Amino acid sequence: MSRLLRCVATASLGLGLIAALPLSASAAEFTWSAPTDPQTMDPHEVNTTPVLGFLNNIYEGLVRRNAEMAIEGSLAERWEALGTDGWRFHLRKGVTFHDGAAFDAEDVYFSYERAASEASDTSSWFAPVREVRVVDAHTVDFLTHQPDPLFPDSIANFMIMDKGWAETNNAARPDKENATFASLNANGTGPFRLETREPGVKTVLVPHDGWWDTREDNVTRATFLPIGNAATSVAALLTGEVDMINPVPVQDIARIEATEGLTLHRGxxxxxxxxxxxxxxxxxxxxxxxxxxxxxxxxxxxxxxxxxxxxxxxxxxxxxxxxxxxxxxxxxxxxxxxxxxxxxxxxxxxxxxxxxxxxxxxxxxxxxxxxxxxxxxxxxxxxxxxxxxxxxxxxxxxxxxxxxxxxxxxxxxxxxxxxxxxxxxxxxxxxxxxxxxxxxxxxxxxxxxxxxxxxxxxxxxxxxxxxxxxxxxxxxxxxxxxxxxxxxxxxxxxxxxxxLLWGSKSSVSLVQRPDNFFLLRWVTIAE
Structure with missing residues (x-):
């Protein structure tokens, strides 16, 4: 193990990392770092960018934003306004959660009640909603107090959980104070599934082979390392211990730009x-x-x-x-x-x-x-x-x-x-x-x-x-x-x-969106 990696493990990440990190990685394995570890794996527990951005790799909503930030269908194939009463969402058929359970309208209704509950940090997203109705297994109506033309845009980060999985694991409601099974574990429909979670040390994601959409990435294993020390994160990128860091400290911009084999992504x-x-x-x-x-x-x-x-x-x-x-x-x-x-x-x-x-x-x-x-x-x-x-x-x-x-x-x-x-x-x-x-x-x-x-x-x-x-x-x-x-x-x-200041190996292609969400489904690593 390199001297730098030992420094990262002992000074910033904890001794448990030393045995956990691979000594080498294939072209499609990917490691990235940021100073803030997501506080939870529960998509309704904490409403912050580090949490929502990370969990968008695991969970999905009815709609999502594409690379240009436009709203497009995700677990809902299409939607239309119900006059001035709200919105009807037509759900995608054949979608499964990471554990193989089928996705349907009951999961949407359960997730709405969970995300809109007093225990949830995302409850304010649903202030316009007066009622949610399950029309059939693949149709859900969100009825609003008044006409709300922005509603589909407003729920781009409303992530859907499996009702059966959450209830079975006593996680029917989020609990930020005491945490639940869903705080450390995850079961989404997204392109990546949670393999291991060590808060403050590392989180490992692997592809969800049953994902409904077409893959654009070539990532076979993604490891996130929270590195709080800016100098340590830059050193890890310079020596190749990580493939990408976010953010690049402003004092190191010129250094990253001048280093052969590295790319500064600026926005x-x-x-x-x-x-x-x-x-x-x-x-x-x-x-x-x-x-x-x-x-x-x-x-x-x-x-x-x-x-x-x-x-x-x-x-x-x-x-x-x-x-x-x-x-x-x-x-x-x-x-x-x-x-x-x-x-x-x-x-x-x-x-x-x-x-x-x-x-x-x-x-x-x-x-x-x-x-x-x-x-x-x-x-x-x-x-x-x-x-x-x-x-x-x-x-x-x-x-x-x-x-x-x-x-x-x-x-x-x-x-x-x-x-x-x-x-x-x-x-x-x-x-x-x-x-x-x-x-x-x-x-x-x-x-x-x-x-x-x-x-x-x-x-x-x-x-x-x-x-x-x-x-x-x-x-x-x-x-x-x-x-x-x-x-x-x-x-x-x-x-x-x-x-936005991200640094990566030049072999890494990625999408830098202005919401500062880093999504693995757009990452490719050249041989």
């Missing part, structure tokens, strides 16, 4: 990196007892936004990769507001004046929660923000942590300010409004990722109108109004659109 992700605030807290965690919450004041939030030089973050920390963001979606997304295209100007002097006018001339102390293994250069970005805010009299108590514990921290409200990245699953501006801006309402399944509790009565009024509006001009006008409200009230501080 722009749909993800906007932003800051969120504790809008509803009575007292800041970083403030003195009884000092109240100045972040409830929009002028204070606007001052913080003006104190942050987003262009400098892109130019220096991201080394020119990515783009400055002005709103919660990038300009490539449907519904992007040209009227909100200008980000409030960087102006530290104006920020100081605004803070003084708000009675904070003596300073302000904020706790700041940040990941250190989820987004590109996330910890460095947060440290830079803390430094920028210090220049205007805002003291930041920065806490960085791995993503595996981050979402629980945010849900517990243990922050005054926090870092968040958001990629709209529908590639439409309505998506972050529903999840991040709508007033949290578990009954209506709205605002499920609005950790700070931002609330706007006008946004809440406009959102259902946006969701049912068919006329493009009328819909865009409402999205423009929402974007203006979010920007004027500084509900969030958009920072930048994250770049």
């Amino acid at each position: 722009i992700e749909a993800r906007v990196i932003m800051l969120g605030f504790a809008h509803q807290a009575d007292t800041l965690l970083g403030g003195e007892a009884g000092s109240g919450n100045p972040l409830k004041d929009a002028t204070v939030r606007a001052a913080i936004a003006r104190a942050i030089d987003a262009k400098a973050i892109v130019d220096k920390i991201m080394r020119g990769n990515g783009a400055v963001a002005s709103q919660l979606v990038s300009s490539q997304m449907k519904g992007y507001s040209e009227q909100a295209a200008e980000r409030p100007a960087y102006d530290p002097e104006a920020a100081k004046a605004a803070l003084e006018a708000a009675g904070l001339g003596d300073g302000l102390t904020l706790t700041f929660a940040c990941t250190n293994d989820r987004y590109i250069n996330d910890e460095a970005v947060c440290k830079a923000i803390a430094s920028m805010l210090a220049r205007v009299g805002v003291t930041v108590e920065l806490t960085t942590m791995p993503v595996r514990s981050y979402w629980d921290t945010l849900r517990a409200g243990e922050f005054d300010m926090y870092l968040l990245g958001w990629s709209p699953g529908t590639f439409d501006a309505e998506h972050p409004v529903r999840f991040l801006v709508a007033t949290p309402n578990p009954e209506k399944k709205l605002g499920s990722w609005n950790f700070g509790g931002y609330s706007s009565e006008r946004v809440d009024t406009l959102l259902p109108q946006v969701q049912r509006e068919i006329d493009p001009a009328a819909r865009q006008a409402m999205l423009d109004e929402i974007a203006a409200i979010v920007q004027d009230e500084t509900a969030y501080v958009p920072l930048h659109v994250q770049p």
